Amino acid sequence: MTDTAPRPTLEAVAARAGVSRATVSRVVNGGDGVRDVLVERVRKAVDELGYVPNQAARSLVTRRHDAIAVVVAEPETRVFADPFFALQLRGISKELTAHDNQLVLLLTEGRDDHARVGRYLAGGHVDGALVFSLHLDDPLPELIQRAGIPTVFGGRPGWSADRREVVYVDSDNRGGARDAVRHLAGLGRSRIAHITGALDQTSAADRLDGYRDVMVDADPLLIAEADFTPAGGERAMRELLERCPDVDAVFAANDLMASGALRVLRGSGRRVPDDVAVIGFDDMRPVAEQTDPPLTTVRQDIEEMGRLMARLLLRGLDRDAPREGVGTTPSSVVLPTTLVRRGSA
């Protein structure tokens, strides 16, 4: 726990280099329009003094912070312990770092905490926000719109996907689900069940839609609602087994639930994939590769989603390529998914 030492200012560097503050500032910010001799002298002075610009002073005048908030609404513990989020964060971090932006992490803890986040975002501490709004009734997006801060959402927000100004990055949940179910059908399975995620999340709803796209008039008994947790997957699988003992395939809306379903199937004496084929969603390696048998699943590139979110936001902030006047406002992106075949289907 050392204490912070007094830091040299622009003024000090200027004095040492024998130039004005303005010149030092120019050099520090790229050095355009300064003679090479002076650039050299200033650089030397900066090094010798160990000068580092004071970001607060800089922000005060530029009104830029080179910082982006990442907001994670986290009503339940589950969400955060999820590697899904960690991977996305990693992608975000990489992209922000590459553009010299800092990542300010805002986790909400319960209801009244939203106000705090709203205040922070409105407070102009950051240049933009990346928001993970998971549930339909989340008040957060509303607050953020009010804060009037450039924002990109992770996952399609449930409210008003039609609003043009809303920018989000999502996987092709519906298409991925279709691929999964078609694959099962291609295996000759006909009694294909679906274990849904928490349906107040668009990802779950979209995957269900994808399932229905293929199973046009599916037996409603083949659909069991769950919540993305392994325990929920187990429960749903038990229900399914009871309601439809003739089930010969299961598409679970994520890998965690698929792993739960696998356990229940094994417990019930069914062989996978011989008796019942199983497909998950996400391709979370630690889960999907370690199940018995290894899980066939729909892969989404989670890290890439994070990277893309950051890129979109930064672009909207015109940090980048301010060339074309047209179409500078970025629009939402939906990333493709791929089916990964392993042992379970």
Add this chain to the structure above:
Amino acid sequence: MTDTAPRPTLEAVAARAGVSRATVSRVVNGGDGVRDVLVERVRKAVDELGYVPNQAARSLVTRRHDAIAVVVAEPETRVFADPFFALQLRGISKELTAHDNQLVLLLTEGRDDHARVGRYLAGGHVDGALVFSLHLDDPLPELIQRAGIPTVFGGRPGWSADRREVVYVDSDNRGGARDAVRHLAGLGRSRIAHITGALDQTSAADRLDGYRDVMVDADPLLIAEADFTPAGGERAMRELLERCPDVDAVFAANDLMASGALRVLRGSGRRVPDDVAVIGFDDMRPVAEQTDPPLTTVRQDIEEMGRLMARLLLRGLDRDAPREGVGTTPSSVVLPTTLVRRGSA
């Protein structure tokens, strides 16, 4: 992607309330020494204008940022996809939020990235740092010491645990390991093996030490070195089975490896816990509760560790309780662990 609106300044509030800037500032910062009438008037003006203080301007003069950096060295992907880290982050976030501090997340991507982090920390953007230094040869701690910024480490740093000025928060890895092995011994097991974590991390080394504390002259063949991954656990278990077919218990240095070991044991036809008892470490719910059988393990309160790290740092920053002159410099904390009995031992 809305644009930021021009925000009212202190000056504007002062004008509206008919007082000076100084008075508004006083009210905004607690309102001591200002007559109630004026406090009221100022509060009203603040509300009406929607005034939010400009943090940059404030920091410029106070030299405080109310922001803490969380630095995660992440040479491998594994570390970050680990729920362990997410939980710790959550604890940190809670504590920081409670004290109105922001969390700036710094992830390092490879070697040369350390310099960037060092620069950032030295740049005086944050008031302190929370650092997860996982490996012995990590250059990060060195850089941070040089940056001269108050720091608390997550987990005992490998280098110089004797240095007094180093503050860290850790679990009682050694004690927890002892408990686990004693429990196995208490079950009447005598051929107790240990699957280690990556031994360049102190947590792994400490757990091995704890194992040795109990198994004083353990057969070296009973110790298999692994790396905290499920795959590593599997490999180690296979080795163990080959070297010592008579093994009747396994203490794995984390739950992930224990789950891998479990799979191998099942594959080899051994019954758990009848033939071989298994204990893990961490008590990661999603893993430990879902194995077959559910895993007996050593629980550490990960979220509490995070909370404590933040608390220690904040205290060192004298944000809190500046009462006692003595002992304000916080010292390291080692949290106790508890054995959680489930089905595997």
Add this chain to the structure above:
DNA sequence: TCGGCGGGCGAGAGCGCTCTCACCACGCTG
């Protein structure tokens, strides 16, 4: 009645930076 004292408030000086603008010295054209 008057001096002194102290609480409440405002004036003003920065904090460290960026950015506009004026200035200076060139070198070029007419």
Add this chain to the structure above:
DNA sequence: CAGCGTGGTGAGAGCGCTCTCGCCCGCCGA
């Protein structure tokens, strides 16, 4: 040779806030 850019530099005015002073006024004791 006058005139006019033009590229390089410095002076200075802020950005929005905090905080130290010093002033004013009301109240006390003498």
